[in-house]
Amino acid sequence: MTITPLAAVPPAHRGAAPLFRGRLGRDARSGHYAVAHRYRLHLSTACPAGLRLAVGHTLLGLDGSCPVTFLPALPDGDDGGHAVLRPLYEAGAHHYTGPALAPVLSDDWSGRIVSNHAPDILRDLDRFPRTGHGPLFPAGLESVIEAVERMCGEGIEDAAQRAGSAGADPVERAAALDVLLDTLGRLERRLAGEEYLADGRLTAADIELWVSLVRLDTVHRCHLDAHAVQRVAEHRALWAYARRLTAHPAFGRHLDLDGIARRHQGSCRGLEAAGAAVQILDWAAHATGSPGTPRR
Known part of the structure; x- marks a missing residue:
């Protein structure tokens, strides 16, 4: 199949530049690696990025290994963010004053954010060990x-x-x-x-x-x-x-x-x-x- 991109620029619908761009590596040497019961997704399915992640998470069968915290459709913070996410943002960025935006992949072991960049998060979820569920990003595609x-x-x-x-x-x-x-x-x-x-x-x-x-x-x-x-x-x-x-x-x-x-x-x-x-x-x-x- 050949699909030519309209423009060689990042998709504009991804929103503002993410503050956290941590990635899950393939082994322990990366610091963050794909292991069950360590990470948690925080998302709203009313948000397009959150909806993508929710669908991908379910397709990968990760309910038991990477739980999801579903957030309300409308952020409840005065700054346009989600109040429940503010402790995670403040733990990861000293004197953070911006909105606590979703979606977020957090590390339950450290209480910090790994990433709030949805395209990276979806690709990293694809690295989790699982059985009976095919990859979302197959090699060669x-x-x-x-x-x-x-x-x-x-x-x-x-x-x-x-x-x-x-x-x-x-x-x-x-x-x-x-x-x-x-x-x-x-x-x-x-x-x-x-x-x-x-x-x-x-x-x-x-x-x-x-x-x-x-x-x-x-x-x-x-x-x-x-x-x-x-x-x-x-x-x-x-x-x-x-x-x-x-x-x-x-x-x-x-x-x-x-x-x-x-x-x-x-x-x-x-x-x-x-x-x-x-x-x-x-x-x-x-x-x-x-x-x-x-x-x-």
């Missing part, structure tokens, strides 16, 4: 997965946000919509007749695309006009793929539709457009478990 990450960040997340920006020039909005539709078209062609994006197996690329499609229909759609949403919905193979993954227990059980909506309403300052009334998928109807409620 790294470049494909990275290309999908870039396409989702640049061609879906960023493009959809610019296309729905009420304050942008109409020409710029139209150009951004063209980028979005071109990206969706490329992914649509790849998925025609295929179950997954890479080598016929479920990988981190599928987690990345599924979360981007969730956000496209539940967040970005609200700021697009109805005609733009109809053009987005015309990619039938892509939305059938999203519907199929939502029915997978590792995906649908973490889909907190109410939390995503509240998080969007709490942070968005843009104007709602006609596309808000044109939902593409009935996500709750296809999700496993309690519709709209993540597993706790």
Whole structure:
């Protein structure tokens, strides 16, 4: 499979630069190494980075070896962070005054943060010992997965946000919509007749695309006009793929539709457009478990 990235830049939807970039090595000499019952994930499934990690964690079968602390959809700190995470941040950064942001991978042995950089965390979870669960980053598919990450960040997340920006020039909005539709078209062609994006197996690329499609229909759609949403919905193979993954227990059980909506309403300052009334998928109807409620 060949997927060419739209731009050789880090995905813009990753958010602000992380403060902690520790990595789990493959043995004890690294300081932090992948061992059961030492680490803990702290995340909100209403956050796209947290949703990716929750799905990946479940696909890897790590419930027993790396527990998860689920955080509320809306941060409860006065600074925009999560109050429960502040002790971890203060333990790792002297006189830390910034927001205690999620997601976080912490070390229960030391009470400190290993990383708050979600892409690294997902790759490090893939290093945990386990049986009966395939890797999210199979050898030989790294470049494909990275290309999908870039396409989702640049061609879906960023493009959809610019296309729905009420304050942008109409020409710029139209150009951004063209980028979005071109990206969706490329992914649509790849998925025609295929179950997954890479080598016929479920990988981190599928987690990345599924979360981007969730956000496209539940967040970005609200700021697009109805005609733009109809053009987005015309990619039938892509939305059938999203519907199929939502029915997978590792995906649908973490889909907190109410939390995503509240998080969007709490942070968005843009104007709602006609596309808000044109939902593409009935996500709750296809999700496993309690519709709209993540597993706790």
